[in-house]
Amino acid sequence: MDRALRSRLERRFGERLLSPVVQRHDETEIRVAAADVVDTVRALHDEPDLHFILLADLAGVDTGTHMQVVYHLWSERTADWLRVVADGLDREAPRCPSVTFLWKGAEWMEREAYDMFGIVFEGNRDVRRIYLPAAYTSFPLRKDFHLADDASRSPGMGVRPMEETLPPRDATPATNIRRAQAG
Amino acid sequence: MTTQTHGPHPSLDDPSISVEDVVRESIVDAVPVARTEREAEFYTLRDGELLLNMGPQHPSTHGVLRIVLKLDGERVVDIDPVLGYLHRGVEKLCENADWHQAICYTDPLEYVASLFCEWAPVVAFEKLADVTVPRRAEYIRVLTGELNRISSHALYMGWFALDLGGLTPILWSFIERDEIVEMLAAITGQKLLFNYFRIGGVNGDISHEFMSRLGDWMSRAGAQIEANQGLLNENEILVRRARGMGVLDRETALRMAVTGPNIRASGVPFDIRRAHPYSVYPELEFDVPTRQEGDSLARYLLRGDEIKQSLRIIDQVLHEMPDGPVMATLPRLIRPRPGRAWAAVEGPRGMYGTYAISDGTDQPFRMRIHDPSFVHLQLVSLLTPGNLIADTMAIMASLDPVMGGVDK
């Protein structure tokens, strides 16, 4: 955990952060609104004391209540991974600004997030499905997309494992959306 | 390629249109309706250009990649990779498996060096569950991982030559791969998808057979690999076809989020083993080889340098490996407390990452798998335009994508 990074981030983005900086193990996490993503990552990338030059990953997340876009960044100035969470995207029509102006390599990762979650990245010139056929209509990694075979769910979910033929007494209906307690 | 996918072609009912006409029409005009700016640009043909569909069944597309080439004669004007032919929805599957089972799903992503796609989720889950891994297990992970890296690089070097039209090196490169795979099979029981790493350690200690095979191989590995590379490295045709081809400069490499040997061949010494150390790598001595050219040849030769460093690491690990347990004590069903973790490891192709979210149940709430092949395949459309069809293959081979990881 890099305490210095934490204070630096708080100083720099104080008013923009949606929640306090979280640090655990070797990761530092900040949350910003989707509208602030462009300014935040540009500052993180350009400012010499931050200098997060490498985009390690871009992921979409469906928390069950809203969508997130999660960026993992690396800088030689710190020993931590920096996680930037663009929080609070509308589940019905998720939109987020693209970071392809900074990391062109994010283009496909954003396409993947669009393919899996339906998050539209504004500024990405190629937001189309990347894995699934163009005519496909749903977004499989959303939490309301259930696998056809509920035998694949584990006993922990209260749904029958593959061996049992009878439904368990306390089976949860498959239409329930699993919501993140993690947020 | 049109959005109309169901039912027969509408004109098949019309007796005045022959089957040949329909086939001809569907082949010649198979241009999709543009949905994005990029797609519109790509599928608009200027005079003299033609679209060539390559794959998903093509001898050199490394699995089931499909690429659409826009050609002007032999020269590639633009290139549009089309993915998804190997997509299995691993991330969704992982959300429906428990934490231990999820590791098995990640295994087949990278079938050439499968230990590394186990490694990243394993580290991420350990962070989530606050598990401390025994030191011996960490050493074993490094040992097997480096062996797997060598086998992957050795295969890559043969593969590169194969995509340049050389028949022999690929089979020679299987010498190394075969010996290492046999070795790993002695402790993991499998030859391709090892499924060896567990949350909290590894599945079983290294065996006597493994050690004897390893010792036997280590005594001649250096010379053997040198000999295999001697077959190629100074081959005039290979050098002439790879030098100056697909040059990826430092800034572009960073902009394209490239990692692994591909970015090191462009002069950026980014190696997660050093840049963000994990496991016992901080205690081991090794260099991060870099090359400045950034072309196909540099990417190819860099793998050779990395093999030497891996041998060095293995040597140290064998001398320093402590005794002790190889597995932390953990319940069969773990329920990490809610939280998020990201872990990345340095694989033979670049950074393998896992972002896992726990909601306190026995299944991942979200599991994101980052595969370097996916990112690197984007480079094809950046590096190949302006070159010839043959160079497309050479450049793609030098980037070393594995389709299992690209398509997830």
Add this chain to the structure above:
Amino acid sequence: MSIAVVTWQRLNLLGRILAIVVPILLALGLVTIGVAYVAGPYAVGFLADNVPLLRFVAAIGAVLLLTIPTAFIVIYLELKVIARMNLRVGPDRVGPFGTAMSVVHGLKFLSKEDFAPTGVDLRVFTLAPVVVFGGSVMTFLVIPFAPGLFGLDMNVGMLYLFAMSGLTVVGLLMAGWSSFNKYSLLGGLRSAAQMVSYEIPLTLALVGVVLLAGTMSLNQLVLAQSGSIADWYVWRQPLALIIFVIAGIAEANRSPFDLTEADQEIVAGFATEYSGMRFGFFFFAEYVNVFVVSALIVTFFFGGWTAPFDWPFPVVISGIDPLAWGVGSLIALLLVPVVGTLVLAAPFWLSSRISTLQALVIGFILFNVVAVGLLLGWAFVSLDWVTGLFWFFAKSYVFVFFFVWLRGTLPRVRIDQLMGFAWKWLLPAALVNIFVTAAVIVIVNS
């Protein structure tokens, strides 16, 4: 029920077949004899008047037949030698050491469906393999295999050769164009560009040889090199040899210049849409071409069928001329096999417990081996064309091996490197070679 029906029903299958075939054969034989009796004198007269025509037809037939074993041997060599270089075993199931593998390949091609995809230009599509195969087979016609053993002795043999190898381009272009496939088209166009470019250095490389020999007839060329190893043109035209070998590989579409069928780039090039025997023709033509190029290298630079040193053969062994023995030769022909079989069978019959019949079978096989060996030895010693064939094939297969070796070793060049090499290096080098040769000849003669 007549006796014929009863007899017919009592015959087994073989008997029935024989009962049908034997009378037919008898009848045909009688008819043949009758026709020969009536028309024979005229036919003989006609043939005697047209010996060149007869020779031509016979040569074509022989050449067509010769291509099949040639292709088989080259294919087998390629499979086996490359396998060894790749640390593989190669074919080892069919026949001893897998030698029948290429025959099985051929049968496989024959038994496949004759398939033409939708959209192809069927006439051109069908004709293309024939043109390619024809082009490579026709080159055989002027190659002197041994003294007196050649199809045609043309005084413009060399021009004929280049004309025929030019025909291959037409075939490949036809295949690429008619296949209705972009890969085929690219392959066909590549082959056209490549072969047209390499034809020029290939031809110019030989001008030096022609200047030296003063003839374009391949027979005369070989005779001009006869003597010893020092008389071969390889010493006087080393540059031409290098150019010719490189251009020859490119002409034969062999690795590292096999761009027309680069499977990593354009799948199988012009042959992508072909299957079955149509593909078989391309396949055969490729391997026949390998042999042809090797044979040409040997003919032009390594003395053709001439021996590399002062070879004592052929010698006439007096006293073993069987024709001089009269009736004695007939008796020998009757007695020697029987006696030989018995003599060779005796040790086996005496020394081990095998039955008499088995011993006789072993003896008979051994006798055949010995007899064939002796016959070949005699032919080699006393017939100059057998000696010539031996040297010709020995030298040719060295180069066949060389081509296979290249294929097992080298990656493929790129199309622009290939073209650049032909026009920027080989062509000037060939021109320099011509000027230097001509200058030297003028200086030496004056």
